[in-house]
Amino acid sequence: MPPLLKIRSERDQMSAIERRIADFILDNAHLLRDYSSQQLASALGISQSSVVKFSQKLGFKGYPDLKYSVGEAVARNTGGEEDRRQPSTADHPHAALAEDLWRQKAQAEEETRLINPPDKIDAIAAAIAGAGRVFVIGLDEDGVAARAFALKLSLLGILTVHHFDPVLMATSVSAANPGDVLLVFSEHGNQVALSQISRQFHERKGKVVSVTRHTANPLRAYADVSLVVSAHDERMHIEPLLYQSALQHLLDLIFVLLCEGDDRMARLDANRERIQLMLEP
Template structure:
């Protein structure tokens, strides 16, 4: 059952305030991406805590998870609808795309605010001074890793970005004190990412980690940690939003490096 269907089906058994929220969401689905929990509460005329409780009653950890679920629900309706009216389908598609854009923007803005200017300066400075750079990305984070490696190569840096983990392990052993190892991981707990970080650290290299906010094996081993903050939800959009946030951190590093 999608989020919007769930709201429609549960509406009759909701309290007065919950019905106000449900009606506002159902009638203004495409606008939800622009509303914080406080703004939504003000628009409906209820308290912010009521918005949080409403989200939890629907089975979500909080309001950010509800927003992501609404996007998924919109996407489902666009792809599964039997309504062939081109205008209606086009509008729903536009709403879904706008909500996704809003969620990405929110993830990026939160992530940037989480990391200090000093952190970015330290990471960019380490890359600038490095005699050699090795970059590894696990899973979806591999896209950001390849982007960083490519841009560093364009500056003339000696960069290693192998897909094969065994090759990466051998390369990490030779990094030395003049080298920098950049590890980009969604969780900071991926076994390959941890093993490579340990090897690079043992070789004397400076380690820069770009991973999800919070303590992890990779972050504990690293000298400089840039964190991406995306709510762990029940939706598969979480990984997509984290990848977008990590890519933005890479873009900032590249801009500061140049």
């Protein structure tokens, strides 16, 4: 994994000092070659050993190894990029804004893909495909993605129980069976009600899949498997867009994997045709 992507994807699980180092490197990657470990430590007001430990925790032999890797990554990413972008930014006033948003979304999707290895995605898809029922819940804004994914599962012929009310879901969960799957959508994973539902689902011997940010949060502690999203931006109106984009890409991948099983494409086509007939005047 490229060093800057690795730093961004692991940032949410770092200590306060580690986040300070990470933020400095991310903001000043092009200048890092001019900093020794002691100079970096002095600039941040921390010990030199903290910089060394940070580098080793990321999998590098030491700070020089990290610095060299970051320098290579910067050289690869900056070569010729400005020339490639200039023609389109002149086409329309919105072009620069659109390109920046596109780049940020692509970066969030790449980070998210890298921290959700293929074996995890395959395991979740297999659990959903083999479940007797799939329970899906998300509150507030998380409910939008939860509802859309529940609909997709239903179109594939997967028996899906979707609620946006934790009380209704708690009632439904009481009838869950071993082998059933609960998908819990919560960006920050802090809703107490969702943790309680997850615990109740475990008591029924079901499998809990949490869908949250890549942070240590209570909901992930109750999950058998965690889908995690990495999406960061200092602009408060941009960061939620990056989260939603990266999350959608992750869910789309699982949906595509599910489509490849058994006769699900035939069920999908048949269900869409029935829906279309209902919508026609």
